[in-house]
Amino acid sequence: MGGWNMCCAFGGVRKLHSSIRMSRYGICCVFMASCGGIARENGTYFVNPNSPDVTDGTGSCQLSILKLHPDICQLRLDFENFAIAGPDVLNHICNTDQFLVSGGSTVPTICGTNHGDHMYIDAGLGQSNPVILTVITSGPTFPRSWRIRISQIHCGSLHKADQGCLQYFTGISGRVKSFNYDSLSGRQLSNQDYSICIRTERNFCSIQYTACGDAIDSDRKRSFTLSGNSNSVVPAMLGGGIQSQSNSCPNDWLMVPCAKVADRVPPAIQCEDKICGGTFNAEPSTTERTVSSNIRPFRLAFHTDSVEAPTDVDNKGFCLDYVQQPCTNA
Template identity: 50%
Template sequence: MACKTWVVGFILVYFIILIHLSLKTEASQISGRSNSVSFHSRWKRQLPFLSSWFGGSHSTSKPELKRSRYQQQNHYTRKNSRNSYVLSKYDKLPSYHQNQSSNSHENQVAERDPRFLSLFSVIKFGNAECLSASGDNGTCYPQAECHRRGGAANGRCAKGYGTCCVFSKTCGASTNQNCTYFTHNGNNQNSQSGFDGTGSCQLTMYKCAPDVCQLRLEFDSFNIAPPNTNGICQNDQFIVSGSTTAIPIVCGVNTGNHMYVDVGVDNSPVTLSMVTSGPAYSRSWKIKIIQVRCTDLGKSPEGCLQFYRGVSGMIRSYNFDFASGQQLSNQDYTSCIRVERNFCGIRYTACNDNAQFGSLQATAANQRTRSFFLNGQGVSTIGTLVGANSCSTDWITIPCATNTGRTTQAGGTVCQDRICGDVFNSEAGQNPSSVYSYVKPFRIHYHTDSNETNDVGNRGFCLNFIQQPCSSI
């Protein structure tokens, strides 16, 4: 009898509690759904053994947040994109959680709970270019994302919430990361150790996005074996394959130079190859590869292997060097300069040996410089040669070049296009002069033949340019 009385009393107490919670639930519906969820959660915590029997109507409610676990771990959770994160104010650098599905639900509830937001704030940053602690260019990523992509963390970005991720690859690697360094040893920090191996060191580059049209190769350092006496890259060669346009083979010293590579509309890779052979040589290279989108302002015009921007600058042929440079054979490419706003012409002058490259300077007897040497076969005369008849093997082409800034030159002759010899001028003679052109776009075409054996001292060219304002015409 006592047992039955205890059971009946227990049931009465349960229904009293149930009626009390029902009234609370109706009241909470007036103030909002979130209070109802919290009352059901409290009921389940207080009566866990009964909620499984009589709480079927609420069995599909959202699970309770385990806030204490997040307060202890002090980690951020990935929200809805790679550039938006919920970050604990106690964190110094972010790191990924793997369970994104549970995190997504918890983030939604956390944003509704003012107590949760008091510990967390939303940090957003894009994967923009950044400058690493070592001076190399990188991409701003969360630290875990940087390691997942195969990069090396090198400094902070995004106000300390991201890491500047530097990508460096060497022989046999492939990548689709923008701003990748191709090095002889795969280590940007130890570029002094030379590469004395033989064979082919290749890097395969894929597009990072479908709308990439070009690769810009910047030669931060480039020193491989020079050409033979005929100007041919016999022992060492830098070869670009997979481009939609012809890329000349180059060798020697090309530090500070660059080239643009067209990649076409599909995702076919471009392969950069350093072919090394012959005698021992302390080779080294560090080539920064920038992927250029079709809509970028820095995209090179069609047919331009080199592309320069700015009112002034310097153009050099490959393997040009004042002391020991040698002109390469089989060069046939165009260097272009972007026409800046309110400029209508351009002036070229030979680089100053003494001012820009140390103590080397022209001899007083003949005013020859080391910055312009494009002699033809067996030609040893001092001076400037112009025209197709005189310049039939090696030359540069500047559209309608004059030395006065007018179509008709000082001597009464019309403008010239083809220039060669060992003195830079648009008129035949022995004195150097500035050369002007008012033909747009601004371009220089460089051509050498396949035989440099009998050429006398050919080094190629180094020219300074400065654009001329339209008011000076």
């Protein structure tokens, strides 16, 4: 069976792609599925109805994912495009629209805008039990759209994420952020509880995190606003470590294991674990600082409860740039 016919036989969409180096055309078979569909092929895209146009309909749109082989341990979801209605203004709960994952590992409900984000899902045991992706839409008219690439990862693959990691990053440097983060229009989502993992590269022993720059110039960054009223200056607050006499982060927090200010002179002897408030710093302060951690493997844990108002107002979540630091003999 020829390439074109093979693509059609398995439900793919035929496309042409060119190779500049080879100076010839080849066949690209793209698998796309929407509401009520079943994804059996690696690299299938889950798209909204009417894709590539937006949809403003309401209801439930489900896709079932079946393993292509028994030796599949994880699924990676890449949100190449994802925009549904965001959370409510008061408590930042996804009441209008929701993205849900069932049949695999526990995944928090998300909503809003999440272009470029990803998730790793435990595919579970057996080959016949599907993982189900569901987009629930309700409420007022909204230009919704999603295009999610589904990659099936073999148990022995080098691309497999560490156990318990909803997000998994590789490389010496990169950027991590909470779902629906945007320094201008985003809202921190409530009811989040997950881990973000960064693969420790060879000959690197620690990692540094710095709050991202904002999309617009302002006197006050919004790239780390987890608790308090972010319309005013909120200092870094700490919990679970030595410096704080009491836990100042009981509700919403980012765990950075044994966090210290990276360039503190003299270096801090004690360290902290949880950071919250409206300033990214491993010490109570309204001044932003780069934070380091030497606990391996490199992992962050993010937690939010179900209540924002009246204490927490207009928090955006977090966006951090990370750089791994090489091992030294000192």
